Amino acid sequence: MSKVLPCPRTFERLDEGVTALAALVFDLAGADLPEELIERKLAGLQGLPVVFGPEGAPQPAVSVIVRQETAFVEAFDVERFDLEEDLAAFQQDEAYSIVTGENVTIRYMAKQGLLNALSTLKQLLSRRGDAFVLPHVRIADYPNTAVRSVSTTFAWYAGFSRAGFDSQLWGLSEWQAFIDTCSDFKVNQVNMCMYGYWPFRFDEFPETTLSNYPMKVWNKENRAWIEIAYSHPNIAHEFLSELIRYAHARGIRIFAYVGLNSYNGGYANVHVDRRAVPPSDKYLNDFDSLCPSDERNIAYLGQAMRRLTELGLDGIIFEESEENYWHCNCERCRQRYGSVAAETFGPSPADAKHRANRELMRTTLYPAIRSVNPDCEIGIRMLREEPVEKPVPYLEAARDDLPPDITLYWAPGPYCPESEFEKWVRVFGPERICARDTEGSGFSASMGRLFYMFPSNLLRPDKEHLHWSIEADIDQYVGAVRHGCRGINGYLFEYTGFFLYLFSAAQYGWNAALPKAEFPSYALSAVFGDVLAEAILTVYRRAKIVHESQSPICELFFPFLRHKVGSEDVPLLLEAREENGKLLQLVGAVRTLVEADRDLRRWALHFEKLQHMLVRQGVIYDLCLATIRYVEAADPVERRRHLLEVEALNEQDFALVRDFYLDVNPHAQTGIKVCGLPYHELKRTIGNLLDPEHCDDTPIYLGTEILGFLWI
């Protein structure tokens, strides 16, 4: 391939020729580097021997001359490439140049630069028959930002509304493959979300870990449910420390991304009397935070942070609870945080939360982490509630109330003017800002395994409160780079099927100059080649999501897709159903080609899942159409017939789900029934309509993540 992801800063095609090769022969005379680093990095090139010294190399072989430089200007031919001479130290460390022809010459300043050069070399090589070919190019390259991170899930609301899906179920080998992919795309930090029951052993508080968690899984062999005691893969076979070492060897730092007194282990489920106290029983989510005035809770949180730090992480990022409509109403919390809140920016519960959290950070969490590892970076996601536009003195007070070396992993996003972000840059300084609100993937991951990425994926985008998409994420990255921020962060709350979110963070953290309109096609071509790229992008752009909760029969409010379909949507649904048939064929063809290609085979599951999503989507269109017929019918017999049809389609949807995914049933350890798949709630509603004398009045909410939004 001649396209490289992320797109290099300068890329010159020297001629149209290519060099065929059967081996790479490294000449390390000018570099003091372990051969192992190079072998490890190029291990994914199956069938291409990598040797050190000319003896015994299969022919034709291409020599790779590796030169470590001490002076940037000489190394990178600054004038020729029009490079800035005053690059920051991190940019010089990561910079590299590579020239390919009959030989390859790599120049770099620091180890990270060589790793980046090898990532580029891997992508330049392509297979031709049994051999490889290299195009003739000259590249000089360095990144925009020091921190190019992605946030992915290791445990996400584990034990609160799920056991896990996607990367939450990965073991060591899947994580290693993911780290290799991140490294190849020059991502240099992975933040692993750990919300809910802890995904690691914690001997002092074993009840707070995701161990022997009872759940029913579909036993396909017997066509029946079977109860198992599930333990997180990192508890069944501890691998996190090994993964951290693996990542470090590839230039990647590993952070944990946890709640700030929010979903910290299963403690709030086991010790119900230590939860924060809501002002009334109207608020369903009373299990997310612990009362911050209870000394037992403070002791637990301090110990949990020490344990977390002992895992060997490079950093820990804290996120404030998304509950902003109340704060602990116990007598002590009202005295400690409520009265103070009234004197400043409005007497809001969110403000009481901020004050309590900052005190907890200063007095407990920060010292606990520092006591184990003084170098562990500490980040925070705070002040995220509406109104998002906040007065400068309010931001300054928050800044002055926290240790100055805490970095920010949140700054304003796509729902407010860019001037609000600029305010944060001025108050906190660009050197502290490592991320903005780029939660396109979080939005996608809330859809019960259905596909969302672009606004064009929605049936009626104009009827939704839509701020998030991959394009909105890119705008945030570009803004952060424009203001010289320390880093960017992309979310991968669901990765399989959604790899373009990874590609966008990789591209724009490294080089924000690529026009947004060109990005999807460029990135997909770089990885899959031009033909597959066009097919994948067609599926990505044209897939039309209709979530089961959009059926008018679903009584529960789903804040992420608010439009309930009605008779006016019938033409759109029919059109989407027809298009879906074509997209299914297309994604099936992509899957077949990917599975047959030894270099692309590792992406096959992404397309199998996309195919599955579209099959399900076809059933959901029919379910919605049947529901509309039910709503419109006047005759009771006809209504019942339509209702039975809806019931059968709901079962058909769920049969697909339970055959494909592990964790598909409601969870209720908090006392509130929750499931990210609307099947169960629809089944309850349909059952109540069919048999009103035996009503089930217990709703099954559509994800823990929506509970804080139900009052909007």
Ligand SMILES: [Zn+2]
């Ligand atoms: Zn309290």
